[in-house]
Amino acid sequence: MGLGANGSSKSTTHEIKFTKLFINGEFVDSISGNTFETVNPSTEEVLATVAEGRKEDVDLAVKAAREAFDNGPWPRLSGEARRNIMLKFADLIDENADEIATLEVIDCGKPFAPVRYSEVTISSETFRYFAGAADKIRGATLKMSSNIQAYTLREPIGVVGHIIPWNGPAYMFATKVAPALAAGCTMVIKPAEQTPLTVLFYAHLSKLAGVPDGVINVVNGFGKTAGAAVSSHMDIDAVTFTGSTEVGHVVMQAAAMSNLKPVSLELGGKSPFIVFDDADIDKAAELAALGNLVNKGEMCVAASRVFVQEGIHDVFVKKLEERVKEWRMGDPFDLATNHGPQNNKQQYEKVLSYIEQGKKGGATLVTGGKPIGKKGYYIEPTIFTDVTDDMTIAKEEIFGPVIPVLKFKTIEEVIKRANATIYGLTAGVMTKNIDIANTVSRSIRAGAVLVNCYLVFDRDAPHGGYKMSGFGREKGLEALEHYLQVKMVASPIYDSPWL
Incomplete structure (x- = not known):
């Protein structure tokens, strides 16, 4: 990249x-x-x-x-x-x-x-x-x-x-x-x-x-x-x-x-993005990338805890990596550029610090993780797998282009884990099963639950949080x-x- x-x-x-x-x-x-x-x-x-x-x-x-x-x-x-x-x-x-x-x-x-x-x-x-x-x-x-x-x-x-x-x-x-x-x-x-x-x-x-x-x-x-x-x-x-x-x-x-x-x-937010094994994997990978990389990840609504059901985990990660590697960084005035620099030096250093904590905490770095260029606050879009709920990168808001991927087994388990956060701003759910969609939407404690879509915030749709998301x-x-x-x-x- x-x-x-x-x-x-x-x-x-x-x-x-x-x-x-x-x-x-x-x-x-x-x-x-x-x-x-x-x-x-x-x-x-x-x-x-x-x-x-x-x-x-x-x-x-x-x-x-x-x-x-x-x-x-x-x-x-x-x-x-x-x-x-x-x-x-x-x-x-x-x-x-x-x-x-x-x-x-x-x-x-x-x-x-x-x-x-x-x-x-x-x-x-x-x-x-x-x-x-x-x-x-x-x-x-x-x-x-x-x-x-x-x-x-x-x-x-x-x-x-x-x-x-x-x-x-x-x-x-x-x-x-x-x-x-x-x-x-x-x-x-x-x-x-x-x-x-x-x-x-x-x-x-x-x-x-x-x-x-x-x-x-x-x-x-x-x-x-x-x-x-x-x-x-x-x-x-x-x-x-x-x-x-x-x-x-x-x-x-x-x-x-x-x-x-x-x-x-x-x-702030630490929004769960939950991908069930019946989901359209290509669409889920695309939305997970967009949900974490738009605006260089500097979004309170970032889909910054990607929960993937274990049956499709490995395939999903490969497709997510493909999407991330297509993300073009460079001159913000180039119309082909997707990804500019982090907003300021303090945030740049903070994101790099979280990436180091992810490495030291035992997560697997799939791609990215490095600063780019001699000038400007550019950081490669980054994916971590083997992330557990107790890791810092799974608990704290990073506000940068870092995607932690967590594995889960059952709907009951993922609902409990998704809610185990001080935040409650947004959640994403990817599934073709209406019963799963309805159950998760009613169970997640967040101001917005987005089913088979993400970043669809509109001037006519009220936006705000539960818990310590405000x-x-x-x-x-x-x-x-x-x-x-x-x-x-x-x-x-x-x-x-x-x-």
């Missing part, structure tokens, strides 16, 4: 237009004047120097968002008016798709083709989806006793803090921001320090779309400063966070210790719930005895 030219001329010559904070409709320097560098993971070259926001900058952003919510037009616009602005935002995403995809490639290491022709399109369609909901938010009429009439209002919760991960900032911006806008909220967004560029470009587009000043604010910075300020801020009414379970604990604790703001967490749902109309609260209004009717 070779590696083509790392990076491209585009990665070193592309103009970075927006590097400051975005507060109250303007790009501004941080109060401290501090900056930090963002790096191209394909070349390890510095892309740009970005303004570093801290608590005092978060305070300014929250003040702008608070003013926009309490006194500005956005929460008071008709749903139709919000819808039209969001549709304009979606159109601008499509019109600037090449720019957005390029920023995502050079800042994240993603291959250009899937970003340009999938993720950016999903982002614009997510805005259109929730734009369609903006004028359909309604309450209910209640039948009450004692001649009391009542109804409910569904009102925007207020100022929302969004903390966005580094593995998919363009896509996650749309996932979080679109339903919050539809509900009538204002917000402060903290992008990951590794990948701030696409979020800042989206802030620019929001201004062009007609989103009022103060509704969307972006504060670049680090988790322990800017992120902590968002989580603990007394004037932020709700927080959403996507990232590691470890940091999710910190975010939730900060929210509880401040103003008891509600939190939505989409955290709580709350993003996507689908369920996503609106985090940004709305219910108010009950009651009054006596004319001839009520309470008059």
